[in-house]
Amino acid sequence: MTEPPSDTADAIVVGAGPSGATAAYHLARAGLDVLLLEKTAFPREKVCGDGLTPRAVKQLVAMGIDISPEAGWLRNRGLRVISGGMRMELDWPQLATFPDHGLVRRRDDFDERLARQAQKAGARLTEHCTVTGPVRDDRTGRITGVHATLGGDRRPVTYRAPLVVAADGNSSRLSLGMGLHRRQDRPMGVAVRTYFTSPRHDDDYLESWLELPDRPGPEGRLLPGYAWVFGMGDGTCNVGLGVLDASLPYRDPDWRGILRTWCAGLPEDWGFTPENMTGPIRGAALPMGFNRQPHYADGLLLAGDAAGAVNPFNGEGIAYAMESGRTAAEVIAQARARRTAEGREAALRHYPRVMKDVYGGYYTLGRAFVKLIGRPRLMRLATERGLSHPQLMKIAFRLVNNLTDPTGGDAVDRVLNGLTKLVPRA
Template identity: 35%
Template sequence: MAHELFDIAVVGAGPAGAVAAYAAARRGFSVALIDRHTFPRDKACGDGIGPGAVRLAQQLGLSELFSGYAPIDTVTIFGPRGTRTENAIPTIGGEPATGYVIPRLEFDNRLFRAAIAAGADDLSGTRFLEMTPCAGHRRVVLRDRSGDRRVVDARLVVGADGAYSLVRRALTGRQEPYRSRHAGLAIRAYARSPTPWASAATASLMLEFSRDLLPWYGWVFPVGEHQVNIGVGGSLGTLRERGADLPKLLDAHADAMRARGVICGELRQRRAHHLPHVAGMPRLVYPRAALIGDAASMINPVSGEGIAYAVTAAAQLVRALPARLEDDSAVADALALFEREFRARHRRQIASSRVIITLMKSRVLSAVLVRAMQRDPTVLSVLFDFGPFTASMALRALSPWGSPAAAATR
């Protein structure tokens, strides 16, 4: 059996893997981009691309990812007492912050094609089976759709194969890819929406924190003129403790949105997915291997958003690598630098996530967090970028008068 040699084998071609492959190919590395699916393929998600991910994609020369979709710069939040606030997404570094809503079927396909166009080899449609360490590289065994095995040797393996990562299992020896106490669960569907709510001129990211849902939350994101992505998500542990029924929560949320005139018609394409979050982030680097994206539990525990972490980690990992990957010590030093800098950059938000997880387990305390989001738009950076939940934010939330709202409350 022939063994193909690459500088880097990226397992998983979602946003984390595709950006890693794109950035690595642009640096001149030979890259195998591996995924068990062929593209385009669907992915259960809210379809929201937050400002952090948008900003980095633009910096990487990937602005075309957003072509044909209108930017969204407003967030609408319904609180547990029925209050409604509309706030602009806070500026980031003094620059206007906008997000997009793009179906993952389309967004991931665009990213995948960009990576292949940059020079990565297309190994989609092949399933990761196992890998073994060898002198100066790792040997990766794959199986294609015809059942034939394919062996790839790579000087670096990047595990970006999602929440149920087989690469993570191979590296850690754990059968369960993450601990349930550090995970959320969400379900999404698509529904028809009357205009003009979902039109480009009035589109907003809508978050619902009703008493019926807390400590879980609901969302409605406009995908197009007549379609929205609707879903609910929250702590996996809380769901189990309370014996809640995920599809019923989604149905109740949909009924509330119908009553507001936001959606119409039946829900379709329901899909549930796990969300391992940063409070349970594992070790990221191993001898000639690294984990990024959902495989590394890089998901925001408040919003369930992981694309910003994914693309940031991918770009940071590739940027840290030496020009040549033959030297074991140079690769090891680069990987250690990547993990050290990634954790340092996000330390405050990772610490904040532990506080937020505690808040979201309680209906009362989760309502406090929602009030903070409504009263202080800067708290939205906790959801859509890398901002921490600070003590001053908590104090303003607990204050009987709060801080002045940045937008009208209806």
């Protein structure tokens, strides 16, 4: 499945996760010769809740991917929220902009589906290709390609292209090589998850538990995040926790231990016990709220986790990875059509503005939200009282999941869209 590529292309995409595969697909569809470089080989595992909101579903449809149940996708109607001894089922809203359902699929299969779709569109995928750093023009400092090692023998190779998309995840070695470091004033989160065989595997709703203590008993401090149970439809459940702000008053929390303790407090017949665990507990960082900028500089565009594009409200990353990958591809395609170098660069420099226009105000609100729920008293009040106000919960549900129609829509759309326009787009 992996073929040695030629050493030149119109664009190089580093990383074949959701952002990279989506970027490569749309670049290829626009007629560009694109190299998609992946350091591992498919199938491969990634830490994720495996739940896809309507935002992600929209991007899958745009890539022409078969999302039918017959193709192995499990649909869900919305989110079941549990807090303060109460539960509420919130359906995905009926909108003109987004589908009215979500999906579930394991990441070890999901990412490969996207990468193979990019291949079908014409992208040249190379697996077992570890990018070690940028190739830069000595005179201008622009990126002109990447250095990499290929295969099990780690043979050094160099690939060249006038434009490169960094879709290489949170650590983004390529971004660091270009001098783009993570902003320390932006939130970082953490997620840990595992799988259990469980009778709860076939569920019409994703499930979120808002009360997540750091230890059992009355002395437990509520963490600024949530736990989840997502039925996979295959006899297993993805069970995990996401903490939206990891800046806690103590260092190095035992996240895996917290997840084990939380699972131990659930009903025994759900099967979330060590003997039913089908794999280890794994963890990953959640780079949120545009924590690496600028999103374009010197021929390099950032997408997905490399751009810090995770939603600060709920830790969702896949939808924003795919959206940013598609946007990067569209900007590159438009730039390639310009007749002069100055025109091409003007189009490329528009990418950070597009990102901020789409997400900037919303992510500013999200960062404020992270600070608020980092206060234990406020977090406890919200979890105890929230579900007793159904209309407020429905509005909060749409805000947290960023699901509105940008034009027209109902009163909730207009209020939420207005909020994102009133705050700075930073």
